[in-house]
Amino acid sequence: MSFLTPSVANNTPMSFSVGTAARLCAALLAWLLAGGLALAQTQGPKVSHFTLDNGLDLVVIPDHRAPIITHMIWYKVGAADEVPGKSGIAHFLEHLMFKGTKKNPAGKFSQVVATIGGQENAFTSQDYTGYYQRVPKQYLKEMMDFEADRMTGLVLTDQVVLPERDVILEERNQRIDNNPRAKLGEQIDAALYLNEPYHKPVIGWRHEMEQLTRNDALAFYRKYYAPNNAIVVVAGDVDPDAVLVDARDTYGKVPKTHEFAPRIRPTEPPPVAARALTLADPRVEQPLLTRSYLVPSFATARAGVSEALEVLAHILGHGANSRLYTALVVGKKSAVAASAWYDSNALDMTSFGVYGVPAPGVALPDLEKQIDEVITAIAADGVTAQELERAKTRLIADAIYAADSQIALARWYGTVLTTGGKIEDVAGWPARIRRVTAQQVQQAAQRWLQKKRSVTGYLVKAPAAAAAAAKPDKRT
Amino acid sequence: MIRKLLLVAFLGLVAAWVAPAQAMTIQRIVSPSGIEAWLVHESATPLVAMAYAFSGGSAQDPAEKAGLANFVSDMLDEGAGNLDSKTFHERLENHAIEMNFRVSRDYFTGSLRALTEHRDEAFGLLHLALASPRFDADAIERVRMQELSNIRRASTSPNEIAGKLWWRTAFPGHPYGPPIEGEADTIQRIAGGDMHDYVRRVFARNALKIAIVGDVDAATAGKLIDKAFASLPAASDLRPVPQVAMQGLGKTLVTKVDVPQAVVDFGSPGLARHDPDFMAGYIVNHILGGGSFSSRLYREVREKRGLAYGVSENLVWLRNTAILLGGTATRADRTGDAIKIIESETKRMAAEGPTAEELAKAKSYLKGAYALGLDTSSKIAAQLVQIQLDDLGIDYIDKREGMIDAVTLDDARRVAKRLFGDGMLVTVAGEPKGVVSTE
Numbered sequence: 001m002s003f004l005t006p007s008v009a010n011n012t013p014m015s016f017s018v019g020t021a022a023r024l025c026a027a028l029l030a031w032l033l034a035g036g037l038a039l040a041q042t043q044g045p046k047v048s049h050f051t052l053d054n055g056l057d058l059v060v061i062p063d064h065r066a067p068i069i070t071h072m073i074w075y076k077v078g079a080a081d082e083v084p085g086k087s088g089i090a091h092f093l094e095h096l097m098f099k100g101t102k103k104n105p106a107g108k109f110s111q112v113v114a115t116i117g118g119q120e121n122a123f124t125s126q127d128y129t130g131y132y133q134r135v136p137k138q139y140l141k142e143m144m145d146f147e148a149d150r151m152t153g154l155v156l157t158d159q160v161v162l163p164e165r166d167v168i169l170e171e172r173n174q175r176i177d178n179n180p181r182a183k184l185g186e187q188i189d190a191a192l193y194l195n196e197p198y199h200k201p202v203i204g205w206r207h208e209m210e211q212l213t214r215n216d217a218l219a220f221y222r223k224y225y226a227p228n229n230a231i232v233v234v235a236g237d238v239d240p241d242a243v244l245v246d247a248r249d250t251y252g253k254v255p256k257t258h259e260f261a262p263r264i265r266p267t268e269p270p271p272v273a274a275r276a277l278t279l280a281d282p283r284v285e286q287p288l289l290t291r292s293y294l295v296p297s298f299a300t301a302r303a304g305v306s307e308a309l310e311v312l313a314h315i316l317g318h319g320a321n322s323r324l325y326t327a328l329v330v331g332k333k334s335a336v337a338a339s340a341w342y343d344s345n346a347l348d349m350t351s352f353g354v355y356g357v358p359a360p361g362v363a364l365p366d367l368e369k370q371i372d373e374v375i376t377a378i379a380a381d382g383v384t385a386q387e388l389e390r391a392k393t394r395l396i397a398d399a400i401y402a403a404d405s406q407i408a409l410a411r412w413y414g415t416v417l418t419t420g421g422k423i424e425d426v427a428g429w430p431a432r433i434r435r436v437t438a439q440q441v442q443q444a445a446q447r448w449l450q451k452k453r454s455v456t457g458y459l460v461k462a463p464a465a466a467a468a469a470a471k472p473d474k475r476t
Numbered sequence: 477m478i479r480k481l482l483l484v485a486f487l488g489l490v491a492a493w494v495a496p497a498q499a500m501t502i503q504r505i506v507s508p509s510g511i512e513a514w515l516v517h518e519s520a521t522p523l524v525a526m527a528y529a530f531s532g533g534s535a536q537d538p539a540e541k542a543g544l545a546n547f548v549s550d551m552l553d554e555g556a557g558n559l560d561s562k563t564f565h566e567r568l569e570n571h572a573i574e575m576n577f578r579v580s581r582d583y584f585t586g587s588l589r590a591l592t593e594h595r596d597e598a599f600g601l602l603h604l605a606l607a608s609p610r611f612d613a614d615a616i617e618r619v620r621m622q623e624l625s626n627i628r629r630a631s632t633s634p635n636e637i638a639g640k641l642w643w644r645t646a647f648p649g650h651p652y653g654p655p656i657e658g659e660a661d662t663i664q665r666i667a668g669g670d671m672h673d674y675v676r677r678v679f680a681r682n683a684l685k686i687a688i689v690g691d692v693d694a695a696t697a698g699k700l701i702d703k704a705f706a707s708l709p710a711a712s713d714l715r716p717v718p719q720v721a722m723q724g725l726g727k728t729l730v731t732k733v734d735v736p737q738a739v740v741d742f743g744s745p746g747l748a749r750h751d752p753d754f755m756a757g758y759i760v761n762h763i764l765g766g767g768s769f770s771s772r773l774y775r776e777v778r779e780k781r782g783l784a785y786g787v788s789e790n791l792v793w794l795r796n797t798a799i800l801l802g803g804t805a806t807r808a809d810r811t812g813d814a815i816k817i818i819e820s821e822t823k824r825m826a827a828e829g830p831t832a833e834e835l836a837k838a839k840s841y842l843k844g845a846y847a848l849g850l851d852t853s854s855k856i857a858a859q860l861v862q863i864q865l866d867d868l869g870i871d872y873i874d875k876r877e878g879m880i881d882a883v884t885l886d887d888a889r890r891v892a893k894r895l896f897g898d899g900m901l902v903t904v905a906g907e908p909k910g911v912v913s914t915e
Contacts, residue, residue, distance in 0.1 A: 065520050066500075068847050098769070110769040115837050117844015120769070134848050166782025166807075173737035174785050174805050178634060282734060283632035286625050320553075320565040329618065330562070336618075336625040359621055390569055397572030397591055404521050405852045 045409070048240035049423055052248060054256040055228025059413050059423070060243050061235040063406045069236030070407050071143045072132040073151075074414040076231070077224035079204075080126040080197040080265060080347070086216055088204015091124040092168055093217045097131065098122075099160045101153035106160065109146045126198050127347045128418035134407065137237045144232075144250035151225055151254050154218075161214040169210065172203050180281040184290065184457045189351075191275050191455045192292050195266045196348050227254045231417050235410040268294060268349050274451040280462035288357045289364050291371075291456040295448040297346035299420030306344050307432045308444040309352060313342035314391040315383050315441065316375070317354060321390065324354065327374050334362045334370055345419045352448065364458050375449050382442035395433055500850075502860065504870055507698040509706040513686035514860045514870065515697050518853065522592040524690035524700075527857035529585040529865055532678035535651040535717045535796075541666050543658015545584060545678075547623065548671050549577035554615035556604035561615045564601070573598040575605065581652050582795045583865065584678055587854060592691045599700040606679050607707050611668040620663060627660050634739040634805075634905035637731050641903040642741040642801070645729060646722040652797065680712035681705060687860030689853040719796045721745065724901040728815075730913040731905045738811040738906025739803070742818060744898055746791050746798035747891075749866045756883045756891040758791055762838045763830045764821065764896070765789030765802055770837070772821050777804060783814045793866075800895065812910020815902060826896035829889030839880050846876065 048060040079090045100106030113120045118135035133143045176182045186201050193199035203209070232251060234243050271294055298306040317324045317340025324338035337357040343350050354375070358367045402408045416426050503515045537544040553568065553575055555561040568575060571594040576587045590598035630636035640655050647653035654662075684705065688697050722745055747757040765773040765788050777787045789802030806814040830838070850856045863872050904911055 065518065066847055066851075068851075107770070111837070114770050115840045115844075117841050117846070117848070119845070119848050134851075136844060136847070163780060163782035167778055167785055170737065170783070170805070170807060171785040173807065178735045178737050178739075178805070285631050286629040319569060320561075321569050326562070333618065333621075336622045357625055360624075390566075394569055394572050400521065400523060400591060401574075401589065404523065404525075404854075407851065 045403075047413070047423065048244075050240075050244050050247070052227065052252050054252060054254060055226075056247070056251050056254075057231040057417070058244065058247050058251075059231065059233045059417070060238060060240040061233070061406075061409055061413065062238065062240070063235055063409070064237045067137050067237050068134060068406075069137045069140050069234060069238055070132060070134045070410045071140055071147070072130055072233045072410050072414055073147050074128050074130045074231045074233065074418050075225060076127075076229050076260075076263065076418050077129055077220075078125050078127040079200060079202040081224070081263070082197070082200070082220070085208060086212065086220075087200045088168065088202075088209040089212055089216050089220050090129055091203055092165065092209070092212050093220050094122050094124045094129050094131075095164050095168060096156055096161060096217050097150055097154060099154070099156060099164070101149050101155055103149050103153060104146060109150070112142070112146070124202055126202060127345075128414070130411075130414055132407070132410070140234065140236075140238065140243070141246040141250065144246055147232075148250040148254050151227065151230065151251075154221060154225075156214050156218060158214055161217065165209070165212060168203065169206065172206060172209065175203060176201070177206075180279065180284050180459055181288070183281070184279045184459045187277055187279055188290065188292050188455045188457045191277060192294055192351060193268065193349075194271075195268050197265055198346070198348065198350075226257060226260075227251060228256045229260050231414060233410045233414050235406045263347060265348060271453045275455040276457075277455065278458040278460055280460050282462045284459055284461040286357060287364060287461065288355070288459050289368055289371075289456060290353060290355045290459075291368075291454050292351040292353045293449055293454040294349055295342070295352045295453070297348065297350040297419070298344040298425075299347055300349055304432065304436070304440060305444065307429075307436050308440040309342050309448065310344060310395065310433065311388065311391045311436045312378070312383075312441050312444045312449075313340045313352060314395065315387045316340040316378060316445075318391075318394075323374050323378065324356070324371065328356065328367070328370055332370060334359055334367055338371070345415050347420050364460070368456065372451075375445065378442065379445040379449065382438050385438065388436070388438050388441065392433060392436070396430060399430065500856070500873075502870055502873070503694060505694045505698055507701040507706070509702045511681055511684070511686070511701050511705055513688055513697065513701055514864065515687070515692075515694055516689040516853075516856060516860070517691075517693055518689060519691045521853070522691050523853065524588075524590055524592060524595045524598075524688065524692050525853035525857045526588045526686065526688045527585065527854070527861045528587075528684060528686040528705075529583045529861050530678050530680070530712070531583060531683040531795075531865075532712060532714050533580045533583045534654070534656040535581050536674065536678065536715055537651065537654070537658070537662075538670075539651070539654070540662060541658075541670055542654040542662040543623070543656070544666050544670055544674055545579045546657050547619065547663065547666050548609075548674050549579045549584065550619045550623065551611055551615065551671060552577050552605040552609050554619065555610040555612050556601075557608045557610075559604065560610070561612065564604075567597070567601060571597050573601065575602060579656055581656065585858075585861070587858065589854060595692065595700060596703070599703045602704045603707065606675075606704065609671070609675060611671045613668065616668055616671075620666075623657065623663050624660055627657060627663065630657075632733065634733045634735050634737070637733060637905040638739045638741045638803075638903045641729055641731060641905070642743060642901065645724040645727065645903065646743065646799065646901055647720060647797070648723060650720045651717055652720065652794065676709070677713040680709045682710060683712040683714070684708075685861050685864040687857040687864070689857040689860070717796050722797060722799055722901070725899050726901075727914045728902040728911060729904070729915060730908060730911055731903070732907060733905045735906050736808060737805050738808050738904055738908040738911075739805045740811065740815060740818075740902065740904050740908075741801070741803045742789075742815075742900045742902045743799050743801040744896070744900045746793060746800045747895065748798045749793045749868075751798075753887070753891045753894065754791075754793075755879045756887040757895050759835065759838050759842065759880065759883055760825065760830055760888050760892045760895065761789060761791050761800065762842060763834045764825045766838075772825070773802075773818060776817050776821055777806075777814055781810075781813070781817070783807070783810050783817070787814075787818070808907045809909045811904065811906065811908030815904075815911060819900070822896045822900065825892050827893070829885070829892040832885050835883075835885055835888050839883070843877050843880055846873075 050058040120133045122131045190199045328335040328338045335356045340354045342352045534545045574589040578585050644653050747754045773787045784804045784806040787804035792799050
């Protein structure tokens with residue numbers, strides 16, 4: 001939740017953290033189906049779904065509060081679909097998609113969006129790549145026309161590709177290399193996923209990013225950018241049938257050239273060994289530890305398991321009433337922060353995380369032991385009825401809050417539909433959350449929060465002399 | 477915990493504040509006890525969002541206790557009235573109430589969000605938090621540890637280092653100079669008595685602006701406002717903050733930090749919110765470094781040369797000063813190049829101003845973008861408070877387009893010279909090449 005900074009006129013770069021995205025997911029999901037509770041007065045949004053003849057999916061979410069629309073296109077491709085050796089190409093292509101086509105040369109699309117006072121941006125994850133514009137509603141068809149054009153019409157020259165490669169390297173510096181915590185997170189994922197391609201960072205490994213070429217980008221583009229690999233989500237003050245007509249006039253003209261096989265990737269073997277690593281950096285003035293467990297996503301879980309993990313993450317580590325916070329920050333005073341999270345949106349197995357920042361004088365292994373005790377207590381004794389009820393109340397309310405944001409809604413649909421879910425799956429979510437029992441939460445802790453399924457990372461201070469050579473090394 | 481999602485913040489987006497008149501009706505309401513608020517009654521979603529602000533932010537902190545206002549903002553949900561911290565947090569979460577507090581240099585601001593069915597509970601808890609915070613000793617020490625932890629972490633962050641150095645250099649000896657969060661030694665000196673003193677001086681009805689958006693009618697909103705605020709003292713007791721002009725123009729200061737990318741902050745004097753040239757300045761700054769993919773700095777620094785992922789500059793207006801403040805982060809071996817380009821583009825803007833085409837496009841953008849900046853109830857409420865703090869009038873939203881249209885090319889050129897003609901103060905954190913420190 002961010003409050004607008006008073007007195008700063010403009011230009012807050014947009015950002016979504018993953019934590020936020022995960023919360024939003026739960027939230028939106030809940031809302032979508034919470035018809036009776038959330039939107040008694042309005043019956044909730046009546047979401048429409050169409051498939052064009054060329055295979056493009058279209059989802060329309062009505063929101064008539066203001067005369068604006070959010071137009072998003074989601075491609076069912078992400079960093080996890082890259083071939084080995086080309087890490088970062090999905091994200092690099094996302095940047096290059098702004099470099100123009102024959103019909104609409106470089107900058108024209110963005111100029112039009114800017115001139116009408118619109119917003120635009122794009123995002124890349126392991127499983128999807130998305131582009132969006134938010135504009136006054138009368139410009140929807142024009143946005144569709146631009147987006148349909150760049151689905152197959154991209155023109156790339158080295159003159160635009162090479163400076164943009166420098167931009168993504170700076171983006172990597174800004175997001176990862178300048179930030180010891182982000183470097184630790186990257187190392188944990190690399191160690192957690194033994195076989196799934198989620199072990200590579202979305203932005204790519206630097207040495208591979210430096211070698212990416214125009215041809216790499218075009219090859220990836222031709223392989224994955226096609227109408228039958230895309231989902232268009234329109235939210236706003238629109239009539240679904242009119243949107244369908246506009247979509248046929250624009251996207252409908254892009255021919256389907258090839259079929260797409262199901263997205264089946266290498267899967268994880270059963271984990272057998274707890275892993276631990278330490279990242280030492282001379283800039284670390286505040287050590288911390290973070291642990292990720294390999295757990296099922298919504299797409300890979302058996303019925304009810306993902307929902308139980310969602311509730312477990314909330315009870316264990318969301319907010320001031322959570323187990324970790326009350327035990328370690330308030331009770332033992334051994335930590336200044338402690339939390340947990342679960343990211344349910346992934347095509348393949350995903351992660352459940354716990355996190356702790358020690359109080360001064362507390363050693364990381366001692367804090368880790370205390371975190372283990374909190375987790376063990378849930379596995380052994382379960383959760384209380386009050387905790388269960390509070391978590392459900394909060395998850396469902398988050399959903400109603402999310403309904404207040406058009407872009408959040410559009411984003412939630414796109415995320416579900418590109419990570420193995422269907423609209424119908426979404427429809428059952430709040431009811432499934434309500435059905436989660438204390439026993440299921442306890443079983444989730446027993447079954448999935450086992451150390452052999454996890455990687456624990458320590459962030460510690462390295463002596464300054466080692467700065468240049470600061471690289472993560474494995475602890476046993 | 478960044479992993480799956482990588483958002484390409486292509487710089488972006490944002491901001492112009494105003495919502496489309498046709499989509500939103502703002503009422504001025506006065507509560508039974510006489511407190512004024514602005515209300516947007518919108519019942520599409522069953523929730524209520526409120527934003528409010530008291531005059532008196534971190535500029536009220538005693539120099540030796542910098543961070544006091546911020547400390548208070550971290551303590552208000554840590555127990556109030558007869559509820560201890562644990563009970564207070566449980567009451568909030570059991571009803572899914574979101575209650576946040578935040579401090580800027582000039583203001584103490586808050587936001588509250590609740591489902592319609594829990595709005596009475598929400599405003600009741602807010603009343604306790606504002607009127608009778610406990611500041612229990614154990615909660616103070618816990619929050620102090622958290623704040624010191626954050627300060628330790630920030631102490632080696634290039635963003636934090638460059639930013640703090642900029643403000644300290646621009647406003648030496650003035651309450652705007654120290655960081656809002658304070659420093660390790662000043663945080664250590666703050667006691668519960670200081671917090672009670674701050675609350676007594678700042679949380680008063682005459683220093684308060686409120687906006688409510690959501691599923692609530694005027695009569696009910698008035699009752700809720702009284703529930704939260706009516707028992708506060710009538711008048712605040714603020715220390716005067718002197719008017720101040722920023723210092724340090726022409727300086728370039730470098731702090732060595734061993735990171736691959738250097739962080740650069742740059743700034744110069746800006747325009748007061750009520751300056752007759754404000755809107756012209758807002759537009760020319762948008763053309764030079766504002767929030768779309770087509771600003772001059774974005775094109776020259778990022779698109780043509782690949783020197784940075786982002787670069788932008790904003791007008792920042794405070795009650796007692798006004799500045800232009802920009803930033804970028806760029807690879808160490810080209811930092812000097814990036815700063816030279818920013819300086820030369822700034823000089824070019826001062827000398828030549830924008831083109832007629834740039835001006836027309838910027839006006840069109842800034843007029844159209846306002847509706848998009850106000851896409852949730854909470855954002856609308858926050859912006860309506862900001863309009864009140866800036867004393868722009870309840871019809872500002874309707875007047876804004878006309879104010880933009882009234883800016884001529886001559887105005888834009890004249891104001892560009894005024895705004896960008898004085899050079900800048902630059903602070904850098906990293907291992908930059910090609911940058912000569914002036915000290």
